[in-house]
Amino acid sequence: MKTMFYSRRPFVRLLFFLLAGFFVARFIPASQSLTSITLLAVFLFILTAGILLHLFTKSFRLRWLPGFIMGLGVIWAGLSLYLIHMQRTERVLAQADEAIWSGRIMNEPLSRKQNLKMILQIRSRADSFRLLHPSYKVLAYLKKDSDSSKLHLGDILLFKGRFVKPAGPKNPEEFDYRNYLNNLGIHYVVFISKGRWKVLPSKEEFSLSGIFSGLRHYLLQQLKNNGLRGNEYAVAAAILLGDEQLIDPQIHQNYAAAGAVHILCVSGMHVGIIFLIFSQLLFFLNRKKYGRWLKNTILVLLIWAYALLTGLSPSVTRAATMISLFIMADSLQRSYDPCNVLAASAFLLLVVNPMLLFNVGFQLSYAAVLGIIIFYQPIFRLLYFKSKVARILWAAVVVSFSAQMGAFPVAAHYFHLFPDYFLITNLAIFGLAYLILTTGIALMLFSWFIPMAKVLGIILSGFVLVLNKIVMFIARQPGAVQHDLYFPWFKVIFIYFFILAVFLWINKKDIRYFKAVLGSLLLVVGYQTLHKYNHLNQNNMIVYSINKHTVLDFIHGRKDVLLLDSVAYNQPGVLTYSTENNRIKLGLRPRHIRLTDTLQLPWFQLKSGLAVFGHFRLFIVNPANRHFPYLQKKIPIDMLIYRGNRFIPLPEIRKSFQFQNVIIDASTSFWVRSKIQQECKQLNIKCFDLQKMGAYILKQ
Numbered sequence: 001m002k003t004m005f006y007s008r009r010p011f012v013r014l015l016f017f018l019l020a021g022f023f024v025a026r027f028i029p030a031s032q033s034l035t036s037i038t039l040l041a042v043f044l045f046i047l048t049a050g051i052l053l054h055l056f057t058k059s060f061r062l063r064w065l066p067g068f069i070m071g072l073g074v075i076w077a078g079l080s081l082y083l084i085h086m087q088r089t090e091r092v093l094a095q096a097d098e099a100i101w102s103g104r105i106m107n108e109p110l111s112r113k114q115n116l117k118m119i120l121q122i123r124s125r126a127d128s129f130r131l132l133h134p135s136y137k138v139l140a141y142l143k144k145d146s147d148s149s150k151l152h153l154g155d156i157l158l159f160k161g162r163f164v165k166p167a168g169p170k171n172p173e174e175f176d177y178r179n180y181l182n183n184l185g186i187h188y189v190v191f192i193s194k195g196r197w198k199v200l201p202s203k204e205e206f207s208l209s210g211i212f213s214g215l216r217h218y219l220l221q222q223l224k225n226n227g228l229r230g231n232e233y234a235v236a237a238a239i240l241l242g243d244e245q246l247i248d249p250q251i252h253q254n255y256a257a258a259g260a261v262h263i264l265c266v267s268g269m270h271v272g273i274i275f276l277i278f279s280q281l282l283f284f285l286n287r288k289k290y291g292r293w294l295k296n297t298i299l300v301l302l303i304w305a306y307a308l309l310t311g312l313s314p315s316v317t318r319a320a321t322m323i324s325l326f327i328m329a330d331s332l333q334r335s336y337d338p339c340n341v342l343a344a345s346a347f348l349l350l351v352v353n354p355m356l357l358f359n360v361g362f363q364l365s366y367a368a369v370l371g372i373i374i375f376y377q378p379i380f381r382l383l384y385f386k387s388k389v390a391r392i393l394w395a396a397v398v399v400s401f402s403a404q405m406g407a408f409p410v411a412a413h414y415f416h417l418f419p420d421y422f423l424i425t426n427l428a429i430f431g432l433a434y435l436i437l438t439t440g441i442a443l444m445l446f447s448w449f450i451p452m453a454k455v456l457g458i459i460l461s462g463f464v465l466v467l468n469k470i471v472m473f474i475a476r477q478p479g480a481v482q483h484d485l486y487f488p489w490f491k492v493i494f495i496y497f498f499i500l501a502v503f504l505w506i507n508k509k510d511i512r513y514f515k516a517v518l519g520s521l522l523l524v525v526g527y528q529t530l531h532k533y534n535h536l537n538q539n540n541m542i543v544y545s546i547n548k549h550t551v552l553d554f555i556h557g558r559k560d561v562l563l564l565d566s567v568a569y570n571q572p573g574v575l576t577y578s579t580e581n582n583r584i585k586l587g588l589r590p591r592h593i594r595l596t597d598t599l600q601l602p603w604f605q606l607k608s609g610l611a612v613f614g615h616f617r618l619f620i621v622n623p624a625n626r627h628f629p630y631l632q633k634k635i636p637i638d639m640l641i642y643r644g645n646r647f648i649p650l651p652e653i654r655k656s657f658q659f660q661n662v663i664i665d666a667s668t669s670f671w672v673r674s675k676i677q678q679e680c681k682q683l684n685i686k687c688f689d690l691q692k693m694g695a696y697i698l699k700q
Contacts, residue, residue, distance in 0.1 A: 011343035017071045017100045018347060022354055025086075026161070036087070039080040046073040060192075083353045087196050087618055089185040094623070098162045101190075102200065106137065107311075109148075109243060110577040115141040116148050117188065122678040126158060137186045138163060144192040152217070154210035159197035164186040170205060170545040170694035173581035183358045184615055198214050212308040215225050216241055218311075222447040223440075225455025232330045232464040233272060235264065239433065239464075242266040242310035251468065257475035259404075259419030266310040268319035268365060269430075273437050274306050275299060277322055277653020296331045300324050305390060314349075314356055315365035321345040322369070336375045338613050342366065364407050371406015372399060374500075393427065400426035409495045412487040419481050428474075432467045439463060486531070494523040535587045540580040541613055543641065545666045545690035546578045550595060550643045553579070554613050556603045562590035563606070563620070565667065567642075569594050595620055610635070614700055619657055621648065642676055645669045645688040650679045663696055664689045 008680075012515040016665055025031050025186060050069040103120035110117040119207040120140045142148050151157075162381055165179040166189050177317070181187070220237055228236055234246035244264060244458060255261040262269065285291035307320040329336040349356055356362045380398045385391045400423055412418055419425065480523060487495075498521035505513035536557050544551040552563040569592060584591065593599055599606040606611050609620045617637045623644025638660045642648075643665045649660075664673050671688060680687035688696055 004251055008337055009340040009343065011340050011347050014074055017074035017341040017349045017352075018078040018350060019357070020073040022082050022350070025082035026074070027605050032083065032086075034079075034083060038082060038438030039076075039083065042115050043073065043076050043080060046076055054443075055662075056207070078354070081351060085185070085354050089187060090527050098160050100158065102126050102156060102158050103138070103140075105151060105153055105157065106209075108153050108243075108439070109142070111144070111149075112141075114144055116144055116151065117141055119184075120157065120190075124388060137184070138188045138190050139166070139181060140190050140192055140357040143199065153213040157192075157197050158200050159190075159192045161190040161192050161196070165189070167527065169576045170690070171582065172542065172695060172697065173585050174578055175581065177604060183355045184468055185355060197225075205420040208308055211303050212305070216243070216309055219444050219447075222444060222453070223457070223460075226443060226447070226453045226460075228457060228464070231468055232461045235292060235468060236436065236440065236460060236464050237266045239266075240444075240568050241434055242313065242316075246578065254468075254472050254475040256415070256417065257419060257481040258425045258471045260425045260471050261432055263429055265315070265360075265361070266313060267315040268322075268369060269433065270310075270437065271303060271306065271316060271319035271323060273434055274441075275303060276434075277438055277441065278302050286689040296327045300327055308656065312341050314359045314362035318345060318365045318369075320363065321349060334515045337633040339370075342373060343371055354491040354607050360410075363410050368403040368407040371404070372652060373404045375503060376404055377401035378503070387691050396427055396430055397423060400430075405499055406436055409492040410489060411488065412485045413492050414625075416485045416487075416581075417481050417483050418485060421477065421480055427475050428470050432470075433464055435462045436460065486584050486587070491524065491527055494527060498524055501557075516652075532587075538586060538613065539700040541616065542582075543665060543690065543696040544575075544578055545693075545695045546575065549574060549668050550620070550641070551575060551579070552611075552641070552666050553590065554611075556614075558587060558589075559601075559603070560586075560602070560604075561599065561604055562592050562610070563595050564592055565595055576580055596622070609635075616698065616700065619659075621653065623648070627652050641665060643667045645672055645677055649673050650676065650683060650685070659685070660687070661686045664690060666690045 027337045046069060050066055050073055079377040088584045101122055106119040108118075108120050120142050121139050122136055122138055129291055140159075142292075162230075165187065166181055169176050181189075197314040219241060220243060223233055223236055223240075231251055234248065235251065237243040238247055242265065247264065252261070252264065255264055255486045282295045282298060286293065289561060296305055303320050303323055307316045311314055322341060325334065325344055329341070349362075360416070365545075376398055379402065380395060383394060385394055392552055404422055408418060438454055439460045443453055443460055446452045446456065491600060498517065501513055501516035501520050504510075505517050540553075540555045542553040545570075546552065549567040550563075550567045551568060554561045554563070561664050564572075564575075572592065593606065595609065597606065599609075605611065609622050611618050611620065616639070618639040619635075619637050620641040621643055621644040634654075634657060638659070638661065639660045640653065640657065644667055662676065662680055664676050664687065666692075670678070673691065677687055677689065690696065
């Protein structure tokens with residue numbers, strides 16, 4: 001049975017070996033020192049050994065050896081692909097001084113409050129006439145003005161700037177933006193000031209991405225011209241063309257809470273609907289002699305055109321690749337296995353770009369489709385309805401449930417929430433999504449015929465308005481979403497084991513699978529119990545490194561006091577990026593307190609900046625108090641927290657406090673930090689700079 005599984009699904013086996021190679025390259029540092037020549041030589045040796053063993057091994061007992069050697073070859077190929085990709089993108093380009101560079105804009109610039117954000121493909125260093133082979137990508141921030149707002153994908157910029165490496169996370173569990181950029185092949189960031197750039201005239205080069213970018217701009221303008229405004233325009237632009245820039249954060253939050261956020265980013269569902277629409281429109285080709293080939297060729301071209309039009313996101317690329325493989329199998333009139341086709345699409349995409357494996361959209365997309373492949377048919381067959389409408393509704397329920405079973409552990413890992421009403425939401429929105437895409441395509445095709453385009457625009461706006469109302473209604477129901485879910489990767493894996501074991505036990509009714517259910521359940525419960533035990537026994541102090549702010553966290557079991565400066569206290573949203581993931585991991589509901597407040601608890605006291613946490617005492621400097629009186633007996637403290645941009649000499653503070661440790665928090669300026677560091681060195685005081693070293697964590 002095992003042999004049959006692999007013999008019918010060769011790409012599943014190949015994908016497993018390829019992924020093993022990727023993980024070795026990523027997580028074993030010793031492998032990263034291998035050169036390209038070494039990688040090629042070892043690969044050729046393994047390949048030659050595999051071929052010779054296959055040709056000359058006659059022993060039945062050793063029949064597994066050629067396959068094993070070939071598997072090692074694929075593992076080594078995966079390792080080589082990953083390392084070569086990293087060596088091509090990770091280059092030492094940080095400059096002490098600014099230089100003049102030229103680069104092509106690789107995406108539509110994203111508008112932020114004060115800047116435009118874009119990816120540049122750097123081609124040359126203009127002030128040294130040095131061409132770069134291969135070219136590389138950097139993330140650029142350009143000051144927003146009337147000129148920069150005219151920039152588009154494909155424009156070539158000449159600019160002056162200095163490349164810097166993006167900063168890593170400075171706080172526990174903070175999102176690693178540097179690693180996120182590295183996975184995209186981006187290892188440097190450049191900030192371009194106003195007046196320090198210009199657009200270069202470029203030769204007319206054939207570029208599919210440029211052509212489809214221009215078409216996307218035209219179609220977005222047609223949506224505006226034909227009556228779509230406000231939230232209706234923003235949501236329609238996201239659903240039809242993958243442009244999410246204008247979606248209001250509250251609208252996005254409603255879609256996430258209702259379990260419908262996937263409709264706002266073009267994904268497999270959109271590509272599937274596009275396939276259905278055009279497959280139905282091209283029905284007449286089925287009657288022709290070569291109609292099947294012609295129809296399938298047109299469908300593949302249309303699917304990839306839509307993928308290019310919407311920006312080739314990982315989920316769209318996955319869907320387009322997978323549907324293309326299905327269409328090819330249909331053209332050749334070959335039977336196919338969905339798991340093998342899914343693995344083949346992943347294999348092809350990862351060979352082209354190994355870093356896709358670590359893309360959230362890629363992971364969610366494949367997890368959802370794998371869930372559908374595994375769970376849909378067995379669950380659908382549990383119930384039978386005579387009514388065609390009932391069967392369609394039941395199929396929609398099962399598809400939604402299966403996709404959620406596949407994707408929710410990964411989604412909970414990244415986003416820490418679970419929409420409880422996702423089944424109701426997906427039943428309501430699937431039909432609307434089909435109508436929106438159908439009407440939107442019709443509007444784009446007939447945009448030249450103004451009367452019809454106006455009517456279609458009104459209909460499309462109405463469909464989107466209904467969609468927004470339904471999502472808002474569901475999102476506002478009690479218990480619509482579970483927040484603060486903590487799903488580390490070990491827990492994600494254990495839950496997948498449990499889901500798969502339950503499914504196999506129900507279908508196979510074999511006692512072995514019931515044992516697997518109990519074993520995986522024990523792993524999940526044991527992990528969760530250990531996690532809760534750690535919550536009850538934690539006793540930590542964290543001084544967060546948040547630019548321009550002072551934030552101290554005192555944790556005693558599940559109790560938590562968060563000391564904040566006045567700005568952070570009144571605008572708690574500034575804390576979310578830096579502290580939210582750690583709060584969820586530690587299971588905390590913090591009590592927010594101002595630094596100037598007074599608090600008396602059995603395990604924590606605060607008065608006039610002096611805090612006592614268990615046996616640990618610290619003093620938080622108030623920049624408004626510049627003078628410290630001499631005391632007959634100095635107050636001994638374990639730590640001084642220096643904050644603010646007013647310089648207060650340490651000898652002045654030592655009139656009142658006796659200390660040997662100083663933390664300079666992230667609210668201080670560079671000049672003040674330098675002065676305090678200099679004084680600490682002179683006075684032989686230990687100094688901890690949060691801006692350089694990240695958050696300070698004390699475990700008692």
